[in-house]
Amino acid sequence: MAQRKGMEVSIAIAEAASACDVDCIAAYPITPQTHVVEHLAEIVAEGELDAEFIPVESEHAALSACIGCAAAGARTFTATSSQGLALMHEVLFIASALRMPMVMVVANRALSGPINIWNDHSDVMTERDVGWLQVFAENGQEAVDLVILAHKISEDHRVLLPIMVHFDGFIVSHMIEPLSLPDRDEVKKFLPNFVPAMRLDIDNPISMGPVGMPTVYTEAKMVAEAAVRGSYGPIVETFKGFGDMFGRHYRPVETYRSEDAEIMMVTMGSISETAMTWVDAQRERGEKVGLVRFRLWRPLPIEDFKNAVRGAKALTVIDRHFSPGGPGGPVSAEIKQVLYGTADAPQIVEFVAGLGGRDINMEDFDQMYGKTKAVLAGAPVPPFELIQVRGGHHGEI
């Protein structure tokens, strides 16, 4: 087992991609992802990794180039953030529809405007429907592990889908954290050479990306649905294989002190770690609280989630993005959809917090918890609330 050593998480992610022996990297600079690809450029230049590094002219070009690489049969990696992910938008659908295995790490950051380089989940959540697999890391170790796992899942012939590994910009990306970096030989045992299921090959010509007339488009979407949903089994299997080999275990839905919890916080990304500390403090005071986190966001692990929250009386759901004029945040909306009609479904009290780099601290958790307890004591369930706003949700700014 590799020694734990202190390292900037972005650098560690680049080392993990290198340990995966990727063949092609195409990327464009954007804060706070930049250190990942900069370090990969160094690794390639030093000859430590035999790969093509393509410093393209935009993110739109980056993902397009990645599709070209994957179509040629290369193990492909890229990284982006925020506006960069948004600029890739139309190409994201193409990568998944073409069933191109590739891994993209996303250092989650707010979308403009106003221009903001700090962390929230607006970049991820607006790319929810693009047909990619999506997983969340809460810290650097998880980000490293998930990069390795992602390659294996993406290339699995039962899956063949691109995958995004999300980690919080700055809060995780720029953190120096003690972590264990599997070396190349260990990774090779876990992740054998990439065997493309289909690729452009002059001896066996195929056409990729043709028109889908109304006569086939619906069926193509059915295939996409089956592919993404069907990846669940291979994902769980791959998590297990990784756990057996490296001793670090991942599940589609993670829980913390949730067994007899009456109220559960629902979080994603790095705030989950703050939430755990907060839960510990509450438990010491005798409060029956726990935590549920989505590790896997696509495919949505519906049954795991239902099982995880069974028995809870209320959920406090924290979204890091919302739809102005809509019913609230996307995570809450999906949870409500999943639980609707379930007998004894918990009450859902939803909050939006931590936008554009605003920290979510213990007092914020106290506040959300207090409001959820009030609901259990008989107060009406409030509509979603944007907390941390000067003047309050509906107040003057």
Next chain:
Amino acid sequence: MSDAPRNPVEKLLRTERMPHIWCPGCGIGTSVNCFARAIEQADIPYDKLHVVSGIGCSGRVAGYVNVDSFHTTHGRAIAFATGLSLSRPSAKVVVYSGDGDLFAIGGNHFIHAARRNIDMTVICINNFTYGMTGGQVTPTTPLTAKASTSPYGNFEDSFNLPNLAEACGAVYVARWTIYHVRQLTRAMTKALSTKGFSFLEVLAPCPTLYQRRNKLGDGVAMVQFFKDHSTIKNGASTSEVGLGFQSDMIVGEFVDRQRPTFMDNYNARMKEVLGDSFVPFEGIK
């Protein structure tokens, strides 16, 4: 202290936003000083001037000038400016941005705005790198120069920007360095007074990233290099002004010509087809 401005250029600056974010020795601030003087000399009222920037160190200019300004998304300054210029033809629209923003992610907009001869002035601060994100290779990084994404030297040919601008149809094209403050101010004045698409390339030091990685000294060292290695050649053929790594450079006014603007062509064609029923667009008030 009197109420009078302490420096003639302060009128154009949002002094409450100072100090600016640029590094000591950076060339962008010097160019803004020239720009402020050029606006005075071209006699453009502030309420008739719009400054549009993209994202990056040079993109910060829009935030510091005390006129209507527009800090847009990365690469899209010219596209925003096209809408602005066509909706308000009486205003002077200036795009002030960096080489990465204008010629990598935004390259497509540049070639089309020049081709259409949209009435705007594009000022490109070319410091051969992406400054704000940490010194990566750009389409203007000279061959063999180092960048954070090309640690053993760039192996891609770089753009010859004046040549590109001329080929695409710009009516006024000039290149100066941060050493040539007077000539640069004059060229900016001229560009601001020219109808149609004018382009200015401003070679500028980036001591923090480009120079440090390439061991080229501080900001002053680069200005000294500009002084020692530039030759003024007005009217030079733009095909001869390409730049190599620390090569000698030709500076001057290269193109000064007239072509009908997008609006001229549009109005002429519509008049031809629709006759007296056509009412030319005067711009929103």
